Amino acid sequence: MADLKELGYTLKDRLVRNGFWVSPGPVTVQPVEYELNYGGGYPITGIEKFLGYFDPVVNIANFPSISVAANYSSAHCYCRYLKKPGNDLVILDGKKQDSYTRRANKALSFFKSLFSLTGSFQFYVERKKRYESAKGLGESAAVAASCARALYRTISFEDPSRNLPLVSRLARLVSGSGTRSVSGGVSLWLSFPYIHEPESYAVRVSDGDKIAIGFIPFKSGATTENMHILASESPYYQAWVSMKFNRILDLLDRKFPDDLMMRIAESDMFLMHSLLLSRGIYLHTPESLSALEKMISARKKVGEFFFTADTGPSIVVFSSDEHTLKDLSEEIGHRIIGAKVVKDEPEEDMAIRKRAEEALESHGS
Numbered sequence: 001m002a003d004l005k006e007l008g009y010t011l012k013d014r015l016v017r018n019g020f021w022v023s024p025g026p027v028t029v030q031p032v033e034y035e036l037n038y039g040g041g042y043p044i045t046g047i048e049k050f051l052g053y054f055d056p057v058v059n060i061a062n063f064p065s066i067s068v069a070a071n072y073s074s075a076h077c078y079c080r081y082l083k084k085p086g087n088d089l090v091i092l093d094g095k096k097q098d099s100y101t102r103r104a105n106k107a108l109s110f111f112k113s114l115f116s117l118t119g120s121f122q123f124y125v126e127r128k129k130r131y132e133s134a135k136g137l138g139e140s141a142a143v144a145a146s147c148a149r150a151l152y153r154t155i156s157f158e159d160p161s162r163n164l165p166l167v168s169r170l171a172r173l174v175s176g177s178g179t180r181s182v183s184g185g186v187s188l189w190l191s192f193p194y195i196h197e198p199e200s201y202a203v204r205v206s207d208g209d210k211i212a213i214g215f216i217p218f219k220s221g222a223t224t225e226n227m228h229i230l231a232s233e234s235p236y237y238q239a240w241v242s243m244k245f246n247r248i249l250d251l252l253d254r255k256f257p258d259d260l261m262m263r264i265a266e267s268d269m270f271l272m273h274s275l276l277l278s279r280g281i282y283l284h285t286p287e288s289l290s291a292l293e294k295m296i297s298a299r300k301k302v303g304e305f306f307f308t309a310d311t312g313p314s315i316v317v318f319s320s321d322e323h324t325l326k327d328l329s330e331e332i333g334h335r336i337i338g339a340k341v342v343k344d345e346p347e348e349d350m351a352i353r354k355r356a357e358e359a360l361e362s363h364g365s
Contacts, residue, residue: 004063007245008192011064014252015190015203022203024165029115031081031155036357039149039160040346041075041171043138044068044181045213045308045316047265048248049272051231052241054193058110059176060200061191062232063244066251066261067180069187070213070316070339072137073129074346077146078356079121079154086120091359092143093126100125104147107173115155122363123147124356128349130337134217136283136312144171144178149345161344168201184343186211186261188248205251208341210258212322216334218288218313222281227311230279231272240271262318265308273309288313294332302327 015021050065088108090100108121125143148171152160160167164183171178172189179202180187186206190199231237247264254260273283284292292315295307303324307317317336319325329336 004192004241004245005194008064008190008195011245011249011252012190012199014249015188018252018255020188020203020205020252022165024169024198024201025163027156027158027163027166029117029155030157031117031119033083034080035154036078036080036353036360037150037153038348038353039077039079039146039151039153040348041077041142041145041149041178041181042069042184042342042346043072043142044177045070045138045265046310047186047261047268048244049268049310050176050189051228051272051275051311052237053176053228057106058197059172060195060197061176061189063192063241064188064190064248065180065244066186066188066205066248067177068208068211068213069181069184069342071342072131072215072337072339073127073139073142075125075127075139075142075146076346076349076352077123077125077143077150078353078360079123079147079150080360081119081121081154083119085118088120089122089363091124094355094359100143103174110173111151111170117155121151121154122360123150124359126352126355131217133219134312134314135220135222136310136314137215137217138177138181138310140175141177141181144175145181145345147171147174148178148182165201165203169198172201185341186256186258204343205256206258206261207343208258210320211262211341212319212325213339213341214317214325214329214336215339216291216315216317216336218285218315220283220285220313222283222312227276227281230281231275234275234278236275236278240275259320262306265318266306269308283309283311283313285313288315291315291332291334294334295328298328298331301331
């Protein structure tokens, strides 16, 4: 672990020297009671994948990771602060969610101690999906990013876009993947054993302008939480971790080229899925496996493309040419839903704001 810490700070120093690292700014904490504040977020797909926490209490990962934010779906959060101490509340998609409330409580306890706040926070979150149901399309990252932005606007009069490192850090407390969603584009989350907690957040390393992206949603009942533990127990995990640092340092030397990162997204999928397979976890379904087989067969018939999947059977496809994705969709007989790499937060939806006001008022103060 000491070697990983040294590699981690070597990476940070080089990010600083190459102009990628951005330090957080100060924040003036002035929450206004009952004022409803908005935050939005998009999901992410892993390029240099991530599994395994060094410190699950504050979500410090064992190694840095890279992802791309895209508009497969969006999360819209409203937050308000109550001065009176009480139970924090999370309403997700119209229902009080105990699992998300427990996750939020862990993050909010740390957050309140950080800024000397004694009141309670209430969140209303809605997800807007471009598909019916799926696993592995980064929804938790979108929720974490939306909550972090809404929370920042609740405690401060400043716009979160002016202090992305701090907002990214707040999102990390909810979900490790959320920290990269906040930064947008193609982002690197700096994390490694014994990192100073305030330094663990994400910075954008590419706008992803050369990446055309599409996705095929597939359903699954698997849960990501178990995978963090199972992957770290694989006999191949440490080799995967060491490889991460070397590859990311190489990407940094090359200035994070989009074409190389698309290739890595595919190759690292096979490595990560092999780790899970060694622990008895198989992520794909017969339907998603069939789609992958057809994609491999189509490689000689359409332009260059790369495919990847995170902790679920849903498949994301990258290319430097969006027409290739359309050709591929026709060739394999699966609809590949077109998406865009995103850099900012979703626009506010006033209909969701109205539902948030009604829901939070019904729960009282």
